[in-house]
Amino acid sequence: MPTHLCLLLVKLSLSAGCYVSGHREHKEVTGYTGGSVLLPCSCTDPQSTVKTFSWLYLKENLWPEVLKDDKYKDRLKLFNESSPANLTLFISDLRKKDEGFYRCKASQTYTDIYLKIKGCDLDQNKPAAEVKGHSGESVVLPCSCTELRAKPEQLTWTFTPLNKNSEEIYPHEQSERHTGRVKLLNETSPGNLSLQILKLTTEDQGEYRCSVSSQQHVNIRLRRYFYIECLFVFVLKVSIFCFSTVLILLSVLPVVLLLAVLALIYWKCRGTQTHKYSTCDGNITVHTEMRMTSQTHVFTIKLNRSN
Known part of the structure; x- marks a missing residue:
């Protein structure tokens, strides 16, 4: 083959640019609200020269560019600067509305990815929980998403005192009585929405509500142990113990009396x-x-x- 023909083929190969791996294929990727996800895309040839490429998403039968949409502002990242053939898209702080079809396109080739977003749903089939705590101690009000890896897009804890109006205690502390005494316990699991209340007082009694939307919430009743309740429990336990002791004595006493009578009869009748x-x-x-x-x-x- 002539030398000039070989050079022509090389030039044609370089000018062809990037051919997207998995052309016209469909993939599915799962993400969780509040988390992050990678949408994979790359050239079939790692040495390809990428002139232009774009990430698109399906919206009302149109394919606008992801990088130009304000709803993704400060949430996107590409990796092609360090690796030109790597066109993977990174999306952070996922939201439920990010769910849908995405397309990686280069040199008239493309691959489609469906991004499925799992959000925070509360188990509302459970009856209202009741929690009891001692004065001066701390208590945890349970609340969690059915998927612990999902972080709710919004979370509100409200408190309704006995015979009074509701007031928000998290994230905005509208109640002075709870200032500096409430915190979330979601350090390891984004879906753990449980609220801890420190240094319980009598005024903390009432109904609490954990809400992730206007349609999803769970209620928890908080009662504080009073000393009279503790005394009642103590007296009840002592009474049960005494009653058990009396039953044992009543069952043993007839046997003892019978043995005594037999011994007396034997003593009188011996020759x-x-x-x-x-x-x-x-x-x-x-x-x-x-x-x-x-x-x-x-x-x-x-x-x-x-x-």
């Missing part, structure tokens, strides 16, 4: 023998007395002495 010996005119008389209760039996035996 005693007395032997008396006397001589009268060469005869030996043996008096044997057998005493059984009030009766006395006398047996006389005569023995003749031989000369």
